[in-house]
Amino acid sequence: MKKFVALVGTNTVKSTNRKLLQYMKKRYADDAEIEVVELKGLPIFKKTKEVFIPQQARDIAEKIDAADGVIIGTPEYDHSIPALLSSALAWLSYGIHPLMDKPVMIVGTSYGTLGASRAQAQLRQILDSPELKATVLPSSEFLLGHSLQAFDENGDLKSATESQKLDGLFDDFLEFIDLTEQLDNSKKLHEQQAASFTWDNGTTGDDE
Amino acid sequence: MVKLVGIAGSIGEQSYNRMLLEFIRDHFKKTVDVEILDINDVPVFNEDEDHNDNPVVHELARKIAGANGVILATPEHNHTVPAAMKNVIEWLSNNVHPLDGKAVWIVGASYHTQGSSRAQLHLKQILESPGVNAYVMPGNEFLLSNAKEAFAADGSLKDARTVGFLEIVMKKFLTFMKVIEMLDAPDPKSAHEEDMDSKHPVNTTVPDVDMTDPEWVEKAAEKMHAASGGDYVKLDRGLLTVDQLNYFLNSMAGELTFADDNNQFIYYNKTADAAHMLAPRTPDQVGDPLSAVHPDRVIEHVKQVLYALRTGESDVVSMPAQTGPNQHVMHYYRAMRDENRRYRGVNELVIDIMPILKYYLAATGQKLVKDPDAVPMSPITGLDAVTGASAHSDPTKTDATSGASGSKSVEKPAEKPATDATSGASESGNEATVAPAAAEPIDTDALTGASEEPATGYSATEDDAPAKQPAPTPEPESTDTDATTGASES
Missing domain, CATH: 3.30.450.20 (PAS domain)
Incomplete structure (x- = not known):
C-alpha cells in the first residue's frame, strides 16, 4: 500500500483544508496510508551562516523521504499560499531536498467560491522552482469552494459531485506515482544539481 | 517632506535588498524621508490570533498607516516572495488593513540575472488582493541583478546608469503617490450630491467603528493605536506632545x-x-x-x-x-x-x-x-x-x-x-x-x-x-x- 504525507497548509484550528485531508485519509484508507502532518510551529524561514534547519522541518523531511507522495492542502491568503506553507517549502529546500522529484497532489479549499485557485497556481510555480523540483500531478485542480458548508457532521463531503471528482483525481495520482518512477533521466540531473546546491551561487534563484 | 516606509522582504543577517533600501534612503534623503522597518520579530501569522496581542505587528501597522507610500524590496525564494514578507502582509490584511489604498513600489535585488522577476509578479498579485488592496505602481520594474557585485564598499550602487534609473523611477513614484492620494477624494458633481451620511470613506476614515457611537473617539483611537498624552507629534512647523496640542487648541x-x-x-x-x-x-x-x-x-x-x-x-x-x-x-x-x-x-x-x-x-x-x-x-x-x-x-x-x-x-x-x-x-x-x-x-x-x-x-x-x-x-x-x-x- 502506498504511503502519503498530507501537509496542512495553515495553522488555524478551523482549517477546512485539514478537514479535507482527514476526509481523504478516511476515504482512501483501503488504497493508501495517509498521514496528516501539521506545519504549525514551524518558524518563518530565515537563512543563517550555520544553515540551521529546525527539528520540526527535519522530521517532516524524513516523513516525506519515506513516503511515495505528498498531498498539500492549501487555503488562499491574499491570492497566494499562506506564509506558513511558503516557509515550510523554504525549509524543505534549504540544504535538504525531500520534495525533489516527489509526486505531489495539490488540493485547496476556500470559504468563498474560488477554492484557492490563485494560491494553487502559485504553488505549482513554487514547486517547480529549481531548489524544490517536485513532480506535480498535472491538470488536476481540486478547488473546494464554500468549504465551511462542504462537510457533514461525520467529516464527509456532502456533494457527491465533489467526492467523485476527488476520487478520480486520487486514482490518477496513484497511477501518476507509478508513471513518475519511469522518469529517471531528469531525476539524475536534479540530483546532480542538488549535490552542487548552495544558496549563494546564483543557481537557486535566491538573493542573499 | 514625503514620508515613506521600506520593508526588506527577507530576514537573516545579510540582505542585498536591505542594502538597496538603505541606499534609496540615503540617496534621496533631501527629498524623501524613508524609514526602513524591521520585520525580524514578526511572529508566524495565525488567523486565530488577534494582532492586538502583538506589539511588533501594531507598530508596523501604525508606521505604514502613517506613511505616504511603501517601498517593498523583495528577493526571490523558490520562485516566490520570501515567507517573511508574505507573513507580514498576512498580518496586515486580516484585522488591520494599513496597506489599503496605499501606493506601493516594488524593487528587488538578487544574485543572478533574473532579478527577482517572479517574486515581484507574485508580490503584485498578493498586494492587489482584496484583503490587502494596495496600489502597486505599474511598470518601472526595478530588478537589481548580480547584487553581489552591484554595491561599493560604502553601500552605494556602483553603476551610474542604475542610479539614474532609480532616480527616474523615484520621481515617478512621487507622482504616483499624489495620484493615488487623490483617488479616494469624494467628488460630488453638485452641492446636492454632498454625502452628509459620510458613506464615502477617505484614507483617514477609521474603519469598522460606528460613527454614531457616543464613544467613537475612544473606540477609533484604540483601533488606530492613536498617539496620546506625552507622545510627540511632529507638526508643520513645530513639535508638540498630544497634551500640549490639547492645551493649545483648548485655549x-x-x-x-x-x-x-x-x-x-x-x-x-x-x-x-x-x-x-x-x-x-x-x-x-x-x-x-x-x-x-x-x-x-x-x-x-x-x-x-x-x-x-x-x-x-x-x-x-x-x-x-x-x-x-x-x-x-x-x-x-x-x-x-x-x-x-x-x-x-x-x-x-x-x-x-x-x-x-x-x-x-x-x-x-x-x-x-x-x-x-x-x-x-x-x-x-x-x-x-x-x-x-x-x-x-x-x-x-x-x-x-x-x-x-x-x-x-x-x-x-x-x-x-x-x-x-x-x-x-x-x-x-x-x-x-x-x-x-x-x-x-x-x-x-x-x-x-x-x-x-x-x-x-x-x-x-x-x-x-x-x-x-x-x-x-x-x-x-x-x-x-x-x-x-x-x-x-x-
Missing part, C-alpha cells in the same frame, strides 16, 4: 470644529461645556456624520457651504449666528487642503467679534454710526452662487485664487465691498459700520447645526434691538463675563 479664542472630506465631524476644541459654548457641541457627537448633527431642513444649506469649499469656489464662507448689541457671533468655514490642493475638510471657527469691535472703538476713540450710503449686502460671504449677494460682474468678487491670497492680507484697509470672503472679518472692524441685513437668511452653523434658527436681524449698532436669538443656543449672560471685553470696557 483658542474661538471654537474650532473639524469635519473631514467625508463630511464626518471628527473634532472640536473642548473649551467649555455645551451650555457655555457659542455653538454647542457635546463629546458624544464627535464621529457623527454631518447628517446626524443637523436638522433635515438645514441640510441643503450645509451642502452648499461644503460644496463651495470642496470645489474651491470659495476658500472661506462666513455667516453670522447670534447677533445683538453685545454680541456678534460669526462662523467662518475655511477649506483645508493638502499639499496637492486636495480638499481635506472644513475648519469651522466660531467667534464673537463684538469684543474685538468694542476694543477697536474704545482704543481709537470712535463710535458706530449708521452709514446712509450703505449698500445692502448678504450677511453671508463666500456663497455667491447661493445668495446672489455679489453680482457676477462685480470685479471684486472673490474667486478661489484671490481668496487664497487675500487671506494673507486681512490687515489691509478695507476699501473693497464687504463681499470679499476672506477679508470680511477685518472690514467690519475697520469701517465701523455694517450694512443692514439684506439677503435671504441661511441657517447657521453649517457644521453641526447647533443653531437652528436663521440669523434674521443683522445689525451691530448699539441702538438696534437685539436680533432674534437662535433658540437652542444659549447666549452668554453678558459680555461682561468675557475676560477680553471686560478689559476693554473698563
